[in-house]
Amino acid sequence: MSSSRTDTLVDVTMPQMGVSVAEGTIVAWRVEPGDRIAADATICEISTDKIDTEVPAPVSGVVAEILVAVEETVEVGTVLARIATGDLGVPAPPADPDAPAPPADRGAPAPPPGPTNGAPPSGASTGNGHRTASDRRRYSPVVQRIAAEHDIDLSAVEGTGRGGRVRKQDVLAFIESAPEPPMHIESPYRPDPVPAAAAPAPAVAPGGLSRMRRQIGEHMKRSLETAAHCTSWIEVDMSRVEEARIRLGLTALSFVARATIAALREHPALNATLEGEEYTVHQDVNLGIAVSLGGDGLIVPVIQGAHELSVEGIGARVKDLARRARARELSADDVRGGTFTITNPGQYGTIMATPIINQPQVAILDLETVVKRPVVITDADGNDSIAIRSMTILGLSWDHRALDGAMAAQFLATVKRLLEGWTGS
């Protein structure tokens, strides 16, 4: 496709997808050179820092060149492609004050000339003010509210009302059809293990770790090589939390998260990042929650501004992020900017772990199973007795480059105090 001298070339670059992400890999191109593309339409798919995402075209125009091949990994900011804007080779009409009024869509690029370029503009054209059928869909208040509560994209819901209108029943049926996987189960009781298959077939073709596995591996190894890992544990009586948890219908994770946030506000040295020699203490708590994706791996979506949330609010956000993580619906914003991370593999009955710090953060808290144990408790008069209490062991891995053991211990003691004296909020 020839370009006239009025063309302007706009760069499409590898986006910055997270604080610690330096590079990304092209997974697929959606266009070829010469294709027209509308602003915000997907130009390519990339994979960065555990997130697979799409790169939108910054402008409408014609793809002039593609500079990075599929499977190639490049640094953030690298130019991936160029889009030509302008009048795209169609000669501009001579300026004529007596000419009839221009067509309404003159502001948008003219369509490509004739059959030489067969591909129609992809998706819904938004450049010329025409609206597609799905744009015209209107939703009743209750449908919008339910969709917002369950984070549903209503354009994906089939409508059975008049003229294809989405009724309340439709959106409820949509939710029904996609049941949420259960969150962590708190009970330590487990059914007998299923006997292992005689010769387990490899889940992945020999020699081929999945891309996510490779990336997790690189992250973990880099963290172990970078940070001076130490792990401290503290035993916490969760009896009051258990009572509140059952009453509010939340998981223990929400309470531990809430207490952790409050403790981070008291000990901001742990709500920090260390990159090279640059140690930054953060004001806001953006709390990462490790979510298992089953055999595929693990992802750490971030609750932005978690310090502003109640325990119920945290519970709702954790549930939402976990659901979207498992549905592979996380956006880049959902994984960026974490200042502290909690991991919670407690559902299998394990009681202690040495978690690996999520770089460039300086600490990570591990919540395992809550179990009933006989413990010695001392009453107000100093009398000891043995009681059955719901106990857990919180593990904190911390970076000895940024912190010392006393600070980690003080932080854990604060978390313990907040959980054991849980009074709501």
Place this chain on the structure above:
Amino acid sequence: MSTMTYLQAISSALRDELRADDRVLLMGEDIGVFGGAFKVTDGFVEEFGTDRVMDTPLAEAGIIGTAIGAAVVGMRPVCEMQFADFISCGFDQLVNVAGKMHYRQGLAVPIVVRLPSGGGFSGGPFHSQNPEAWFMHSPGIKVVAPSTASDAKGLLHAAIRDPNPVCYMEHKHLYRRVRGEVPDGVFETPFTARVARAGSDLVVITYGAMVQVALEATEDLDGAAVEVLDLRSLVPLDSDAILDSVTRCSKVVIVDEANSTCAAGAQVAALIAEKGFEDLDGPVVRVSTPDVPIPFSPPLEKAVLPGVDRVKEACRELLAY
């Protein structure tokens, strides 16, 4: 429990109250010797005497005014308007004297005004009206409207025992057509709404005779689960029950037998628009009598009053929305 008609339930409540409380007395046109135009008080004068079952002149202002005076000095009068339509003659006493007495003088006016209301029997413009909304708009007066025999008795007991003036809307069309189990003895039905049939796809909100129409119209509506909410009390209006139904069903049809403009259902629609907006999955639909007097002509009357077919059609339309 015993089975009674709606009319027998009203008689039973009056008789029980007269027997239980010396302060209770009845006043109205032809309620004594004749036993009432609809025979609600048939035989009462023999049991309770003319001092407690008083035939009055054809003067509604006089009936209500006298009742107010009696109530202020400690009696519990129950006035019968021969037809609800005639209340307009007693309007000033009810609205300006009874309704405002407590606010002006701090005095309770525990009167009940029985209003045989509604059409459906070719009674024409003076004998078929549903004037309840007039009194909803007038502070200080409670308004109740039973649709079943049991509620007819329980609401009348509660109305007589209430310290406020209460308009008791008894629907003439239900008098002998509705029959049901009624608990024995005195019992008070609270001034709250009742779920006449539970459902989840759509709710028909109504009261009085239209409850029966709504139940019949939605009994088998292509398998839809249609709720019917019987308001029972218009003042106070049970907004919690209304909004609960809206939350559950998200689609609402409101049926009034009264003329449409500013009817009780208009107030319900306003409440839903204001407080239930986020639960709505369609427009609030009203079915009511157009703003015309009720005609004598049977086919014309049938055409203006909301019937089973009109309610059915409105529900079908909204369900399909």
